[in-house]
Amino acid sequence: MVMFTLRKLLYVYCCVSVFIILWLLNYHVTDKGEDDVLEERLDVLQKRLDDKHKLLEESKQKVKDYEEKLHKCRIFKPFQKSFNTSLPIIYLITPTYDRIEQKAELTRLYYTLLHVPNIHWILVEDSDRKTEKVQHFLANCKIHYTHLNVATPQQVKLKSSDPNWLKPRGVLQRNAGLTWIRASLDPHKDKGVVYFADDDNTYSVELFEEMRLTKKVSVWPVAMVGGLRFESPICDKNSVTGWGVYYRPTRPFPIDMAGFAVNLQLFFDHPNAWFSNNVQRGYQESTILKLLDITMADLEPRADKCTKILVWHTRTEKYNPKNEAKLKQKSGKGTDPNVEI
Incomplete structure (x- = not known):
């Protein structure tokens, strides 16, 4: 009986031992298998993370490369507002020349034009x-523009000591703008107005809407010109009957360059209409209007029948950086010449 009991206990002990051993073996194998699975999953996740990091770095490089290309291209292809096809385009021809005040005056004019829909700025350097400097300036402009250049010959160019009325100014630059218009636009499709806007004048945004629907030649007063508070056409109802000017009122059209706009089609109809360096003082405007075959009856008074001032013939005072030499002498150097102003 005792032997049977011992055998039974031994049998139970062996069974329990085998069961424990099998359970331990099974636990160890299962535990190791889970570790392997987790390790494999971690490897996959790490690989995916590495791949995404690589893609991110590649994307950053692509963005950097694109920004560099965009910066280079913006000099030639700036962001531009779309034209409203229902409105005629105003082609603004502006002569400009290098001087210390140039960028300041172009900036002032640009921020006016920025508020004018359907405008194409033709900026022509006397160079x-x-x-x-002008290329950098135009690179940030958000309006349509064309950048041209033509140099005025020295024999007809104003010297710094000359009064501004001594010789014609901006003649070749305005002609370069007209050349571009005649060569680039289609007289059968393109409709608009041409306006000659100096870069040192001050313009109301309202002026451009006044000129937009010009049939032939629209006119209006100009302030701070001719030694008067303003010069102006004299109107009778919807017609121009005379001129409120002091200097040579007998000129065919005694008007300032800022005081009229021309329908684009007239420059196609009269291909020989150009400005000239060989005209008397004050006759530049009369010459171009006569070449366009304009008469007094063709003039269209604007700005509330020429009673409102919407353009001022302002001039920036010539700036003299007289202390540059003194600063250089005192400290060994002046202001940084590489900083564009």
Whole structure:
């Protein structure tokens, strides 16, 4: 009986031992298998993370490369507002020349034009090449523009000591703008107005809407010109009957360059209408209007029948950086010449 009991206990002990051993073996194998699975999953996740990090770095490089290309291209292809096809386009021809006040005056004019829909700015430098300063300025402009250049010959160019009325100014630059218009636009499709806007004048945004629907030649007063508070056409109802000017009122059209706009089609109809360096003082406007075959009856008074001032013939005072030499002498150097102003 005792032997049977011992055998039974031994049998139970062996069974329990085998069961424990099998359970331990099974636990160890299962535990190791889970570790392997987790390790494999971690490897997959790490690989995916590495791949995404690589893609991110590649994307960053692509963005950097694109920004560099965009910066280079913006000099030639700036962001531009779309034209409203229901409105005629105003082609603004502006002569400009290098001077210390140039960028300041172009900036002032630009921020006015920025508020004018359907405008194309034709900026023409008096230079034998397009300067970096003007190219940099135009690179940030958000309006349609064309950048041209033509140099005025020295024999007809104003000297710094000359009064501004001594010789014609901006003649070749305005003609370069007209050349571009005649070569680039289609007289059968393109409709609009041409306006000659100096870069040192001050313009109301309202002026451009006044000129937009010009049939032939629209006119209006100009302030701070001719030694008067303003010069103006004299109107009778919807017609121009005379001129409120002091200097040579007998001129065919005694009007300032800022005081009229011309329908685009007239420059196609009269291909020989150009400005000239060989005209008397004050006759530049009369010459171009006569070449366009304009008469007094063709003039269209604007600005509330020429009673409102919407353009001022302002001039920026010539700035003299007289202390540059003194500063250089005192400290060994002046202001940084590489900083564009």
